[in-house]
Amino acid sequence: MDILLIINGEERQVAVQVGETLLEALRRLGYVGVKHGCEDGSCGVCAVLLDGQVIHACILLAVQAEGHAITTIEGIGTYDQPHPLQTSFVKTGAVQCGYCTPAMILTAKALLDENPHPTEAEVREALSGVLCRCTGYFKPVEAILRLAQGGG
């Protein structure tokens, strides 16, 4: 069936399968910054923003996103104009394998949009939905705090 998805500000008429998840649909459409790590919302690497809120694209059907504004990692920065969070992650050494990084950055963006000066505990809580096996979360938390405290 055809549905309307608003992806990174662009309205797209998209043909989706009935059981297709938003993760599958986004990746099929070329938004490969959205990653697959599990199928039950427990690892969080498929996080995207739906109307500014973090959701796990692997447990949302594409049809459920109809008419909503979806933000993927591709939508928040470019080589010429990276998002400050993207720059801060690079500068802080917060990227290792990078597989969970888009989810972490989008999660952090949702947090900072709501709460520009979070405490470390608030950052840690926000990131708790994204599993990372490389960084122990230390440098990603540092990258977010550095930016929030104006040092990014």
Place this chain on the structure above:
Amino acid sequence: MSHPYNDPDQMLKMSEHPDGLSPEEMRVVGKRVPRLDAMKLVLGKPAYTDDFTPPGVLHGKILHSPHAHARIKRIDVSKARALPGVRAVLTWQDITPVRFTTAGQSHPLPSPLDTLVLDSKVRFVGDRVAAVAADTPEIAEQALVLIEVEYELLPPIIEIEDALKPDAPIIHDEKDCTGFKGVFQPRRNLAAHFSAEAGDLEKGYAEAYRVFEGEYRVPQVQHVALEPHVCLTWLDEDNRLVIRSSTQVPFHVRRILAPVLNIPDKRIRVIKPRIGGGFGGKQEIVIEDICAYLTLITNRPVRMEYSREEEFIAARSRHPQILHFKTGVRRDGTISAMTLSLFATTGAYGGHSLTVQGNTGSKALALYRCPNLRFEMDVVYTNRPPAGAMRGYGAPQGLFALEVHMDEIAAELGMDPVEFRRKNWVQVGDVFALAEALGEGRKGFPNPLRSTGLAECVAEGTRRIGWERRCDPNWHIVPGKPHVRRGLGMAALIHGSGIPGIDMGGAYLKMNDDASFNLMFGATDLGTGADTVLAQIAAEVLGCRAEDVIVYAADTDLTPFDKGAYASSTTFVSGGAVKKAAEKVAVMIKNVASRMLETPPETLRLEDGCVISTNGESVTLREVALESLHVVDQHQIQAAESHMSLMYAPPFAVQFAEVEVDTQTGEVRVKRLVFGIDCGQPINPDGVEGQIDGGMSMSLGYGLSEEMLFSEDGRLLNGNLRDYHVFRSDEMPAIERFIVPARDPSGPFGAKAAAEIPTDGVAPAIINAIYDATGVRLRQIPATPERVWSALKEKG
């Protein structure tokens, strides 16, 4: 001519890096250079295996066994084949039966050849029964359901202790599996049996004032790389098979798969794109073989990706072990004899069984000076998912047991745990007595230790953690919480830097018009930052910036050989190759500049993008590049080099932990972790810290929460990320880490490894801290609330 390995001078020559640079003189090495590959990843650019989809791709799926041990009596795939959109269905009847090992290691393979792409027998819940390629993943799934299988159930072995019983079923009863003589005894369910001895055990124990014994148990755990195993195969325009895979070992994949697929190596190209974490789980051919088979049968591109459940039941894991230490201690507190008896299971297939467990011995017996050593190991087959390589490669098991054992001895002797260790740990000049016997399936190289920063690491660590608080009874009590006890624990650690005499890496470097450089190597950055580290090594030699080095890796067609990313070898071994190639290129640059500046090359140095003479005259690297490519005596400035090392250059580290134990619930909360590492010269301190952070987190899970649990019939009970607990960001303790660079002459710029050693220490440090807090000694991990609570109860 004498064999070079028998000539100490030649051994040194081939293993050393006389760089002549002091840390103060270095401009790129030792600096926090941002990852060269980070920007594309934070922008979400297509970089990983599954980020490119060739047109006409088919989707491959595997039918996994629901039984732990069974023979396939009948398999009917006619309904599956008849389903529209199904392009191939494979069973054991469609496969040329070539036994191989999925373990990606150097030739000759030290793991038994006990695996078929598809077999008529299944040996664990999750083992392969059949494979399907179809137009969509959904059709492939439907086809799996339509496959009819009749099994003859066989009794399974799930517990390690049951495998050697006289009436135990034989898991590998086939006639065509092979392995090292004496080591591999499949009729006894032994994937690997080995023992080695040095010195005089009897004399050693006779010298002892007291002899201590302890038995320790460590669980089977999972890598949980966030990117599952994923592979894409296709036939190119020359009818060559291209395997694009998230693999740590592209060259081993090519060599091992060629006979399995019955095509020559030269018809296979393996490309390693960006990897989303490996931790050893991708030092293994988990799906490449079946994916390639499906492509060869269908002539179509095939994509295969594991689900998270498949990762748990049908990928690889860390070997669970039962370790028994027997240690003799003299009256002065020095160790006189030590025996480690190891009992482990490799699960249903024997990949890495000899070498992981061998490494348990070669790390756990190498940290303390002792001339009289014995190591014995039995690695048995069971009907569990196979174990394999996992970050640390046997050392987390061995160092857990060793460091808890050391703590027990110190307590029995009434000594401070730090003091007891200090009395015994290895010193510069020491030769590990079992080095020759434990050479990863062949003869090893007994060379003296030439650098250690362990003493400094421990001194600084004790200061940072506040070790003296251990002696204060009041500190152990938490005000207002009478049921909570505080404690401090520590573990000293040793690891390796590559495998001496086996690991080899190659590198190729060429200079471009604009004085940028292409650097190509077979080493595989799996998220560790290796690409950046190797670029920094080249840049330091070439007097340019790291971002002027364009890295491409790894591709069996285009890059030199590298054994791959394992054994903490990339910086030490592959970095050695990059340094040598860069030094050759630097000589060529100086020769061109010498003519341009009319000054002898010996008077020139490379710095800040220029070639500078001692008299102050200079040309830019760009001018040299243009001169060499376009003006006079035109030639490509380029070099290819390779490196291997025979030297013993272990990194050292110390792990401290501060815990709070709730004596009512058994819950252990880790409040603080302090880690000090001697990794020699850190090439990139951000990278070293990143390795420490991730390694400690993994070891934290090993110590407290992670354990694959099986039912009696071999089903994994917690094969998902809800029930199998990996620590999350809001559960992490505070951490501190520091680097003590005891530079080693055999590493590039004095570097040793940093990748695996951080995975070795949190588990034993926590267990020792629990003892300090409560007086209860756990000898099994993970220290779940239930285990801690029961132990507290038992103590009363």
